[in-house]
Amino acid sequence: MTAGFLTVAEAGKLIAARKLSPVELTRICLDRVNKLDPALHSFLLVTEDRALADAKAAEDRMMAGRLRGPLDGIPIGHKDIYNTAGIRTTAHSRLLQHNVPTLDAAVVSKWAEAGTVMLGKLATHEFAIGGPSFDLPWPPARNPWNPDHFTAGSSSGTGAAIAAGLALGGTGSDTGGSIRGPSALCGLAGIKPTYGLCSRRGVLPLSQTLDHTGPMAWTVRDCALLLQGMAGYDPLDPASANRPVADFTADLDKDAKGLRIGVIGHFHEVDNPVSPATQQGIDGALELFRAQGAEIREVTLSPMMDYNAPGWLILTAEAYAVHEPWLKERFNEYGELLRDRLAFGALLRAADYVQAVRRRRVLCQEMREAMADLDILITASAPAEAPKINEVPKWGMLEKPTFTMPFNVTGLPALSVCTGYGAGGLPTSVQIVGKPFAEVTVFRAGHAYEMATTWRTKRPAMATALAT
Amino acid sequence: MQQRCLSLKRPSASRRVTKSLRVTSGCPIAKARERSNEGKQEVMDRSTFSRLLDQTGLHLTEEQKSVLFAAYPMFQAMVARATPPMPREAEPSAVFVAEMT
Numbered sequence: 001m002t003a004g005f006l007t008v009a010e011a012g013k014l015i016a017a018r019k020l021s022p023v024e025l026t027r028i029c030l031d032r033v034n035k036l037d038p039a040l041h042s043f044l045l046v047t048e049d050r051a052l053a054d055a056k057a058a059e060d061r062m063m064a065g066r067l068r069g070p071l072d073g074i075p076i077g078h079k080d081i082y083n084t085a086g087i088r089t090t091a092h093s094r095l096l097q098h099n100v101p102t103l104d105a106a107v108v109s110k111w112a113e114a115g116t117v118m119l120g121k122l123a124t125h126e127f128a129i130g131g132p133s134f135d136l137p138w139p140p141a142r143n144p145w146n147p148d149h150f151t152a153g154s155s156s157g158t159g160a161a162i163a164a165g166l167a168l169g170g171t172g173s174d175t176g177g178s179i180r181g182p183s184a185l186c187g188l189a190g191i192k193p194t195y196g197l198c199s200r201r202g203v204l205p206l207s208q209t210l211d212h213t214g215p216m217a218w219t220v221r222d223c224a225l226l227l228q229g230m231a232g233y234d235p236l237d238p239a240s241a242n243r244p245v246a247d248f249t250a251d252l253d254k255d256a257k258g259l260r261i262g263v264i265g266h267f268h269e270v271d272n273p274v275s276p277a278t279q280q281g282i283d284g285a286l287e288l289f290r291a292q293g294a295e296i297r298e299v300t301l302s303p304m305m306d307y308n309a310p311g312w313l314i315l316t317a318e319a320y321a322v323h324e325p326w327l328k329e330r331f332n333e334y335g336e337l338l339r340d341r342l343a344f345g346a347l348l349r350a351a352d353y354v355q356a357v358r359r360r361r362v363l364c365q366e367m368r369e370a371m372a373d374l375d376i377l378i379t380a381s382a383p384a385e386a387p388k389i390n391e392v393p394k395w396g397m398l399e400k401p402t403f404t405m406p407f408n409v410t411g412l413p414a415l416s417v418c419t420g421y422g423a424g425g426l427p428t429s430v431q432i433v434g435k436p437f438a439e440v441t442v443f444r445a446g447h448a449y450e451m452a453t454t455w456r457t458k459r460p461a462m463a464t465a466l467a468t
Numbered sequence: 469m470q471q472r473c474l475s476l477k478r479p480s481a482s483r484r485v486t487k488s489l490r491v492t493s494g495c496p497i498a499k500a501r502e503r504s505n506e507g508k509q510e511v512m513d514r515s516t517f518s519r520l521l522d523q524t525g526l527h528l529t530e531e532q533k534s535v536l537f538a539a540y541p542m543f544q545a546m547v548a549r550a551t552p553p554m555p556r557e558a559e560p561s562a563v564f565v566a567e568m569t
Contacts, residue, residue: 064483209562309550328525343536346524355551360561363553398542 005165008222012070022073025458026055029075032166042160044080047118055115072115077170080206082123091127094333105202107230114229123157128206130338144460149386152181158187158216160417164463169217169226176205177404179214180416185383187418187427189223190216194437195411196241199234207318210408222447224248251444257293260374268380271304272400275384278420307406310356317353320345362391367410377433381416385426411438417446417456
């Protein structure tokens, strides 16, 4: 391997051909962590010994011709709300500063069985909601495209580490946008799969009816490969869907010809108008799809805030229920952002929660009807390029609707894809949404876009400077 | 606590609706919600809000209460938007599964 950047797919092919040593690849990633992470803060814990042991085991399998598949020998990181047996799992919180689980999360086990190399535990917003916070035991992750800027969250460390090439892939979790937000602001691909596709067992909960686990990576193809390694029925997760898992790479070589695409223009033009560069990226993607033979038409749904309001109400109520004992006894041990955001949960009435989940059913029905004769929906992933990290509003989610929450409320698969670089060279993005369990189609559209554009050839300057 | 706003008696179904409307109308949260639903956006006064928080069992400083008080109207607006009138027969999005183990 040269000092350049490899995707999961590229590295997997080289390892399969015995042209790349997993140990060498892992050492390069660890070296990048040592050099860049003091500025990025993407790792809460680097598990160097474990990584090198995993890599050596993968290399032995490679030499013996017993590789386990395309993820064998691939260096990854886990968001620090995923339990890792014998390895500290903190949720980026003072309350779990010394927490060492005894069991791996289901997804951690699955990726380990697939042969991945665990580099360490990645920064998050506290318990996946309180951030970016400066009053926690660890600082918040920084955006490698410009460390003065926000990564978005809550899978903030995963976003920063992959964009800078410290890891080839990683786990995220998404309750209101925590995979797609950092993927958008850090210039990655990241998918929130259909609710129930991937197990949540062993992942610290935020809001059980909205929580999703999923992968983040540099490319759409990498997301498909990583999702293949984590999807599947888990009888110990009550929300897990007992159904066959698709081949997520099956349609990657098809372009957008014949796809029926609905554009929810009012989401990003009226309900929360996006930046000019973001709009340009969306328009460019639609033009590209049209040129490839997709059929495109406008779709009108309820205002985006109508989806966000029940989403945030449900999230606040469920998260408060999870945290209530500690909030009552150890309120000030939480960071300010988490405790203030969740304290409102104490003021919600039971009837409010039930009304919100009744409303949720109506919204799911609306979305289902809107998609009846469509394959995918398109809107923004984020309103604009990353803001400065010290200018992120505490109550942003109450002030303006997010583009991601509607698909947590409805449980639909949703992928963020980079559409270029706007103000200050910071990434822009588009969101591609599919029908339930139609990740194959979502990946098809995202990959078709990536293949027809050149955005994947550019990495953050701080990372390329190190590589040359 | 919110339960204090509700009657513990078990009147007939029709009377229960009337009764709950009447007793909840004395509850600060319900009152604020009613105002919000009417679009008047009246804001609960600081001392009532403080009493409400005290009833939750959370131990907050006055400064922490002030921070929440400032954001509470936005939160109320969100709750009002999330809970529009629904048909009586509207089902929640998740239902109990009897064979669940």
